[in-house]
Amino acid sequence: MTVAERPTITGAVDTDVHVAPAAMDALLPYLDEYWQSYIDDATIRLGGMAYPVGARTTGPPAPDAYAALGEVLDRSQPERAILSCLVLDGVHRNPHYAAALATAVNDWLRDEFLARDDRLRAGLTVSTLDIPAAVEELERLAGDRRYAHVQLPLRNDIPYGNRYYHPLYEAAERHGLPVALHAWGRGGNAPTTTGVTTTYLEDYASNAHIAQTQMMSFVAEGVFSTFPDLKVAFLECGFSWLPPQLWRFDKDWKGVWREVPWVKERPSAYIRRRMRFTTEPAQLPRDAAQVAQVVEMVGPELLMYASDHPHDHGDSSDALLAHLGEDQVEAILRGNARAFYGERLG
Amino acid sequence: MTTQLDVHTTPGGQATKAVSLVDVDIHPVVLPPGLARRLPERWAKHMERYGRRAPFVTDLYPRPRNKGMRADSWPEGGVPGSDYELMRRQLLDEHDVDFGILLCLIPHDAGYDHPELDAAINRAVNDCMAEEWMDRDARLRSSILVPFEHPELAVKEIERVAGDDRFVQLLLPAAGQEPFGSRKYWPVYAAAAEAGLPVAFHTGGYTGHRGAGWPSFYLEEHAGYGVVMQMLLTSLVCEGTFAAIPNLKVVMTEGGALWAAALRWRLDEAYKQLRDEVPELERLPSEYIRDHVWFDTQPMEEPDDPAHFLQIVEQADLEDRLMFATDYPHWDFDAPANSLPRGLSKEQRARLLAGTACELYGLPKVVPVERA
Numbered sequence: 001m002t003v004a005e006r007p008t009i010t011g012a013v014d015t016d017v018h019v020a021p022a023a024m025d026a027l028l029p030y031l032d033e034y035w036q037s038y039i040d041d042a043t044i045r046l047g048g049m050a051y052p053v054g055a056r057t058t059g060p061p062a063p064d065a066y067a068a069l070g071e072v073l074d075r076s077q078p079e080r081a082i083l084s085c086l087v088l089d090g091v092h093r094n095p096h097y098a099a100a101l102a103t104a105v106n107d108w109l110r111d112e113f114l115a116r117d118d119r120l121r122a123g124l125t126v127s128t129l130d131i132p133a134a135v136e137e138l139e140r141l142a143g144d145r146r147y148a149h150v151q152l153p154l155r156n157d158i159p160y161g162n163r164y165y166h167p168l169y170e171a172a173e174r175h176g177l178p179v180a181l182h183a184w185g186r187g188g189n190a191p192t193t194t195g196v197t198t199t200y201l202e203d204y205a206s207n208a209h210i211a212q213t214q215m216m217s218f219v220a221e222g223v224f225s226t227f228p229d230l231k232v233a234f235l236e237c238g239f240s241w242l243p244p245q246l247w248r249f250d251k252d253w254k255g256v257w258r259e260v261p262w263v264k265e266r267p268s269a270y271i272r273r274r275m276r277f278t279t280e281p282a283q284l285p286r287d288a289a290q291v292a293q294v295v296e297m298v299g300p301e302l303l304m305y306a307s308d309h310p311h312d313h314g315d316s317s318d319a320l321l322a323h324l325g326e327d328q329v330e331a332i333l334r335g336n337a338r339a340f341y342g343e344r345l346g
Numbered sequence: 347m348t349t350q351l352d353v354h355t356t357p358g359g360q361a362t363k364a365v366s367l368v369d370v371d372i373h374p375v376v377l378p379p380g381l382a383r384r385l386p387e388r389w390a391k392h393m394e395r396y397g398r399r400a401p402f403v404t405d406l407y408p409r410p411r412n413k414g415m416r417a418d419s420w421p422e423g424g425v426p427g428s429d430y431e432l433m434r435r436q437l438l439d440e441h442d443v444d445f446g447i448l449l450c451l452i453p454h455d456a457g458y459d460h461p462e463l464d465a466a467i468n469r470a471v472n473d474c475m476a477e478e479w480m481d482r483d484a485r486l487r488s489s490i491l492v493p494f495e496h497p498e499l500a501v502k503e504i505e506r507v508a509g510d511d512r513f514v515q516l517l518l519p520a521a522g523q524e525p526f527g528s529r530k531y532w533p534v535y536a537a538a539a540e541a542g543l544p545v546a547f548h549t550g551g552y553t554g555h556r557g558a559g560w561p562s563f564y565l566e567e568h569a570g571y572g573v574v575m576q577m578l579l580t581s582l583v584c585e586g587t588f589a590a591i592p593n594l595k596v597v598m599t600e601g602g603a604l605w606a607a608a609l610r611w612r613l614d615e616a617y618k619q620l621r622d623e624v625p626e627l628e629r630l631p632s633e634y635i636r637d638h639v640w641f642d643t644q645p646m647e648e649p650d651d652p653a654h655f656l657q658i659v660e661q662a663d664l665e666d667r668l669m670f671a672t673d674y675p676h677w678d679f680d681a682p683a684n685s686l687p688r689g690l691s692k693e694q695r696a697r698l699l700a701g702t703a704c705e706l707y708g709l710p711k712v713v714p715v716e717r718a
Contacts, residue, residue, distance in 0.1 A: 055619075055620060055623070056619045056620060056622075057616075057619045057620060154558070155557065155558045156558055156559065157558070157559050158558075158559040158560075159556070159558055159559045159560070159561055159562075159566075160558075161562070162559075162562065185558075189557065189558065190525075190557065191557040191558075191577075192521070192525050192557055192577045192581065193520070193521040193552060193553045193554070193555055193556060193557065193574055193577060194521045194522065194523060194524060194525060194552050194553075194555070195523070195524040195525050195528070196525075197525060197581065197584070197585075198528075198585060199584050199585065199623060199624055200620065200623055201584045201616055201617065201620045201623055201624055202527075202580055202581060202584035202585070204616050204620065205580050205584070205612055205613055205616050206557060206577065206580065208576075208608075208612055209556075209557060209573050209576050209577050209580070210556070210557045210558045212570070212573045212576075213556040213557065213558060213561065213566070213570055213573055214558060216561070216565075216566045216569055216570060217561060217562075217566060220561070220562065220563045220565050220566045221562060221563075238608075238612060240607075240608040240611055240612070241576075241605060241608040241609075241612070243604075243649065243654065243658075244572065244602065244604035244605045244607075244608070244647040244658065245569075245572065245573070245605065245647075247604070247647040247648050247649050247650075248569050248572055248602055248645075248647045249569045250648075251645065251647070251648050252565055252568050252569040252645075253565060253569075255411055255568075255677070255678055256409075256410055256411050256564055256565050256568065257565075258410050258411070259410040259563055259564055259565055260563055260565055263565075281612075281615065282615075283608065283611045283612040283615050284611055284615075285607070285611055285661055290657075290660075290661050293654075293657045293661070294661075297649070297654055297657075312619065313615065313616075313619065314615045314618055314619055316611070316615055
């Protein structure tokens with residue numbers, strides 16, 4: 001079944017809808033002369049390794065303008081749609097360039113999409129190579145509630161619980177902005193313990209592995225103890241891996257808690273209060289009774305609907321919604337996201 | 347305890363019992379003098395002067411719990427796992443272990459060293475396992491350690507040792523210098539499969555980095571062992587290892603097992619979308635996992651609701667793929683009497699405690715009562 005043949009979910013809070021400028025030209029007006037000539041001289045193109053153009057999971061190009069997105073919205077009539085623009089996930093290492101590009105992306109998102117449709121929200125893009133610059137960008141835009149979360153690339157150089165990032169979390173918490181880790185991210189790092197993968201298939205499946213390590217990092221480093229109101233979402237990372245990893249994490253914490261005395265409760269308690277996971281990709285069993293078991297173990301309150309347009313991960317998420325009760329469906333389609341984002345969706 | 351009911355007498359008059367407990371993860375240690383004694387002079391001197399190249403895992407992530415060991419497992423003047431007599435008393439005798447499989451982890455990181463030193467360390471450890479452990483106790487079996495970063499040397503070591511059928515599997519860590527699905531390692535797996543030996547991957551090796559940097563704490567390292575196993579198994583499946591070596595059997599050791607259910611769904615779903623990239627995979631990833639992969643129980647993920655354990659065992663089709671392990675002498679030792687998941691049927695317990703391991707490793711199902 002292709003995406004077009006699958007049932008359309010309407011009226012939801014859609015927490016992950018992709019948009020991307022078709023080319024660098026769209027961002028140039030938001031960059032100063034220095035960066036314009038830098039981009040021109042180096043012939044920098046937008047792109048990355050995350051979504052190969054011919055892979056079935058990639059789908060058609062992400063909407064590059066409001067007109068193209070409009071067709072999607074006409075079909076799905078979302079209550080709210082949160083836009084993810086991942087063009088910053090390149091392999092560049094220049095922290096100044098990353099900061100300038102983040103600003104350009106945020107301004108482009110506002111002018112091209114947010115200003116044209118009240119239903120739209122967007123992830124606030126920041127440079128993860130320069131946290132003071134990220135904080136500055138957050139301060140510039142956090143007052144605008146149309147930026148629903150700070151969007152971070154799942155794959156970076158340092159795990160996300162590390163103190164390196166804490167100034168960003170302090171600012172995010174102060175502004176009531178959740179943090180959202182989106183699948184993929186910084187290219188060039190192997191998604192394994194050691195070497196690079198020779199297949200896209202493996203790289204694609206690896207988002208779930210890195211998400212598990214990032215989830216543990218937030219808890220183990222005490223982010224949730226230091227920032228008691230901070231919330232974290234995982235976008236496009238799956239969720240069916242959660243139960244065994246939570247059991248394992250809790251059990252090990254009981255054994256070696258003295259290493260992390262700031263973790264006052266069992267890790268799963270923090271995760272269940274503060275973290276949410278989007279429904280696409282769903283990565284579920286084919287058997288309906290087993291789907292129900294998985295949802296019960298995960299806890300439907302942890303899930304937020306995402307279409308992940310235009311990506312096509314298969315039809316597992318249809319099975320998810322088909323096998324749930326009415327209350328659970330309502331929570332996943334709207335209630336959980338409303339509670340998580342609060343006034344940002346207002 | 348062996349009870350009267352378990353004991354039978356053969357026509358020859360020897361009292362026998364059914365094998366009811368196999369421990370698939372015991373960690374003996376070879377102390378530096380024992381190792382040096384078995385090394386060629388050049389490498390003994392080298393070790394004395396330069397030591398090993400790899401960082402010690404406990405330097406990277408110190409174990410803040412009884413130095414990482416069972417508190418009562420320190421022999422006088424030695425380190426846990428270095429004293430056969432103490433291990434015999436505390437483990438084999440006390441828990442009535444019928445077979446115990448030795449997994450000496452000392453060579454895990456020897457791939458950092460000179461290839462010949464790597465080979466010499468592995469050879470020395472294999473000889474030590476035979477002479478100082480298995481020769482002393484008929485209940486013991488061992489893994490073969492190999493210089494896996496140098497496949498041609500590894501294959502030689504397999505050929506040297508595999509004739510001794512007390513060596514029941516090959517042992518590799520959970521990560522090498524390349525992902526373990528890499529073709530570089532296939533000759534090692536092929537040689538093991540050819541010799542009828544499963545390949546066990548045990549937590550450890552070059553596993554600190556987790557694809558997005560280094561965690562800070564042992565808690566993350568330890569709770570992430572299963573994540574590293576997911577990475578490893580993903581690599582083996584996606585790079586076509588099982589498709590290329592159809593008689594390969596692998597054992598995931600000390601990485602948990604319940605994550606296998608979600609991994610199967612994840613890889614199957616991805617494969618259905620992306621199969622045009624990997625036509626060498628002729629079957630669903632879950633089918634390769636089902637046919638090629640075994641798991642041990644230590645440390646097992648423990649849900650609050652024991653029903654969830656049984657549900658995942660069914661979802662992941664693990665019922666005849668789980669094997670009991672104590673992880674002696676490490677701090678999170680599991681005793682067979684009180685560490686099994688609740689709710690298992692009698693048959694499930696028997697299979698988990700001994701039956702599956704006997705089948706995988708070709709161990710006898712009946713043994714003489716007096717064997718030590």
